[in-house]
Amino acid sequence: MATGRTHRPATRSRGIPEATVARLPLYLRALTALSERSVPTVSSEELATAAGVNSAKLRKDFSYLGSYGTRGVGYDVEYLVYQISRELGLTQDWPVVIVGIGNLGAALANYGGFASRGFRVAALIDADPAMAGKPVAGIPVQHTDELEKIITDNGVSIGVIATPAGAAQQVCDRLVAAGITSILNFAPTVLSVPDGVDVRKVDLSIELQILAFHEQRKAGEEVGAPEEAAGAVPPPPVAPHRAPPGAPGADSGRQGPDGDVPAVMPA
Amino acid sequence: MATGRTHRPATRSRGIPEATVARLPLYLRALTALSERSVPTVSSEELATAAGVNSAKLRKDFSYLGSYGTRGVGYDVEYLVYQISRELGLTQDWPVVIVGIGNLGAALANYGGFASRGFRVAALIDADPAMAGKPVAGIPVQHTDELEKIITDNGVSIGVIATPAGAAQQVCDRLVAAGITSILNFAPTVLSVPDGVDVRKVDLSIELQILAFHEQRKAGEEVGAPEEAAGAVPPPPVAPHRAPPGAPGADSGRQGPDGDVPAVMPA
DNA sequence: CCATCTTTGTGCACGCGTTCACAAAGACAT
DNA sequence: ATGTCTTTGTGAACGCGTGCACAAAGATGG
Numbered sequence: 001m002a003t004g005r006t007h008r009p010a011t012r013s014r015g016i017p018e019a020t021v022a023r024l025p026l027y028l029r030a031l032t033a034l035s036e037r038s039v040p041t042v043s044s045e046e047l048a049t050a051a052g053v054n055s056a057k058l059r060k061d062f063s064y065l066g067s068y069g070t071r072g073v074g075y076d077v078e079y080l081v082y083q084i085s086r087e088l089g090l091t092q093d094w095p096v097v098i099v100g101i102g103n104l105g106a107a108l109a110n111y112g113g114f115a116s117r118g119f120r121v122a123a124l125i126d127a128d129p130a131m132a133g134k135p136v137a138g139i140p141v142q143h144t145d146e147l148e149k150i151i152t153d154n155g156v157s158i159g160v161i162a163t164p165a166g167a168a169q170q171v172c173d174r175l176v177a178a179g180i181t182s183i184l185n186f187a188p189t190v191l192s193v194p195d196g197v198d199v200r201k202v203d204l205s206i207e208l209q210i211l212a213f214h215e216q217r218k219a220g221e222e223v224g225a226p227e228e229a230a231g232a233v234p235p236p237p238v239a240p241h242r243a244p245p246g247a248p249g250a251d252s253g254r255q256g257p258d259g260d261v262p263a264v265m266p267a
Numbered sequence: 268m269a270t271g272r273t274h275r276p277a278t279r280s281r282g283i284p285e286a287t288v289a290r291l292p293l294y295l296r297a298l299t300a301l302s303e304r305s306v307p308t309v310s311s312e313e314l315a316t317a318a319g320v321n322s323a324k325l326r327k328d329f330s331y332l333g334s335y336g337t338r339g340v341g342y343d344v345e346y347l348v349y350q351i352s353r354e355l356g357l358t359q360d361w362p363v364v365i366v367g368i369g370n371l372g373a374a375l376a377n378y379g380g381f382a383s384r385g386f387r388v389a390a391l392i393d394a395d396p397a398m399a400g401k402p403v404a405g406i407p408v409q410h411t412d413e414l415e416k417i418i419t420d421n422g423v424s425i426g427v428i429a430t431p432a433g434a435a436q437q438v439c440d441r442l443v444a445a446g447i448t449s450i451l452n453f454a455p456t457v458l459s460v461p462d463g464v465d466v467r468k469v470d471l472s473i474e475l476q477i478l479a480f481h482e483q484r485k486a487g488e489e490v491g492a493p494e495e496a497a498g499a500v501p502p503p504p505v506a507p508h509r510a511p512p513g514a515p516g517a518d519s520g521r522q523g524p525d526g527d528v529p530a531v532m533p534a
Numbered sequence: 535c536c537a538t539c540t541t542t543g544t545g546c547a548c549g550c551g552t553t554c555a556c557a558a559a560g561a562c563a564t
Numbered sequence: 565a566t567g568t569c570t571t572t573g574t575g576a577a578c579g580c581g582t583g584c585a586c587a588a589a590g591a592t593g594g
Binding site: 043044045056059060062063067069070071072073074075 | 539540541542543544
């Protein structure tokens with residue numbers, strides 16, 4: 001997958017493992033589809049297949065929520081949809097603000113899916129004065145100066161950061177100071193936040209790099225062990241200080257726009 | 268984080284744990300920043316802080332790549348940048364195709380960051396005939412009919428799916444049939460692929476739901492145990508078949524555009 | 535009311551990943 | 565050279581997550 005866990009090792013609330021929480025949305029999606037087809041009940045086997053997981057894992061996940069199944073029959077779809085929604089807190093309204101209305105921010109704002117499942121775009125915020133007032137997805141963009149006021153007035157607790165990497169930490173600090181306790185970060189930076197604030201990150205660059213790693217591995221196995229040019233692994237730095245011995249100019253002069261691109265970006 | 272792992276449990280190639288591979292891009296990013304500031308060496312402690320991880324973890328991660336550090340000094344920045352880049356396969360060119368040029372697809376295409384780190388957008392593909400030929404981010408969009416030809420002609424092995432959920436599996440099948448072995452999926456669907464094909468997914472909806480879960484938990488702890496309205500947990504379905512007893516109409520009639528939205532979307 | 539058959543819920547074992555804690559390696563000063 | 569001080573590399577313990585396999589629960593049919 002393309003997401004990454006951040007800090008906060010075990011959030012184990014009432015005993016629900018973090019790994020299970022991460023799968024609940026998957027089950028919910030599959031169940032919603034079944035619900036729309038008016039399927040009354042579903043077995044762990046069927047649902048597991050639909051969600052792309054192991055049936056034993058699914059049953060164990062559900063066991064953390066309680067015993068909602070009926071042996072010999074399976075799970076009641078509607079009931080399970082309700083239970084999971086409630087457990088995830090989707091039965092209530094979650095106002096969300098998106099900061100950084102560039103290409104990605106605009107795409108996220110236009111993304112109608114927000115409305116369903118209890119998430120509502122309360123405001124769009126951007127630092128560019130030229131953007132102020134301009135409607136994006138039917139919502140007028142507001143200037144960063146209004147950030148604090150917007151957060152408090154709307155009781156927003158979830159913020160989405162889609163700014164360039166350079167502005168992310170600063171925006172993050174302001175969001176947290178204004179009372180936000182959950183952040184979804186699209187900027188390619190490590191955000192530092194105080195305890196009690198959750199951060200999850202979405203990073204296209206990292207995902208691509210992980211895929212490249214496996215891709216290279218696959219290609220390498222086929223041939224035997226091509227391992228780059230010739231001398232497999234260049235010898236470690238013998239004279240550690242100053243310029244490294246074996247390090248070729250491969251990545252030299254690699255600055256450019258790197259490190260300040262809008263949302264999801266390499267490195 | 269906002270990404271999710273898909274199938275392929277242990278990819279443990281030459282002994283590099285999957286968890287370590289997922290962190291290498293993080294280290295690389297921090298190292299690149301240091302490199303640009305011309306910092307010659309860095310200790311595991313400093314680098315770990317910059318990457319937002321534990322120093323012991325970082326050292327163990329690097330130990331899988333080999334002994335590239337110097338005791339009493341730290342790691343040579345340039346050398347490490349090279350080693351990690353090579354390990355991740357970033358020293359070679361990776362042509363990528365983006366399928367589904369809607370809001371998100373366009374945002375990804377416009378995202379200049381692709382260029383750095385060896386990733387190159389080889390083509391943009393969309394099913395809408397009206398989009399054909401229209402340039403997005405300077406690259407003319409091509410029709411889906413050309414998909415197979417584009418893949419083979421350019422030797423593309425990595426594909427990005429940014430189509431509506433309904434079209435994702437179909438597009439995925441065609442990509443795989445055409446020879447693609449790595450897929451980054453932005454559509455809110457579980458893709459099934461044959462062995463040997465890696466899939467990673469980015470799902471805004473799931474990330475938001477996970478944040479909502481923790482947010483609800485935080486709010487609940489403060490007050491005591493508000494747990495919804497009154498009767499904490501509605502009794503389990505006594506008459507399992509037919510309509511579930513306690514299930515309120517909370518999520519009823521929840522179809523709408525759900526399940527066919529462009530890229531990242533709820534449920 | 536009993537037998538059979540389906541499917542859940544979970545005890546258990548295993549493996550991966552994380553973290554601690556420290557010995558060894560090497561830089562640096564004297 | 566020798567000693568001190570810094571920092572790496574890793575052995576070992578621990579905990580979480582996964583998957584197997586099965587007993588118990590309940591539906592269903594006679």
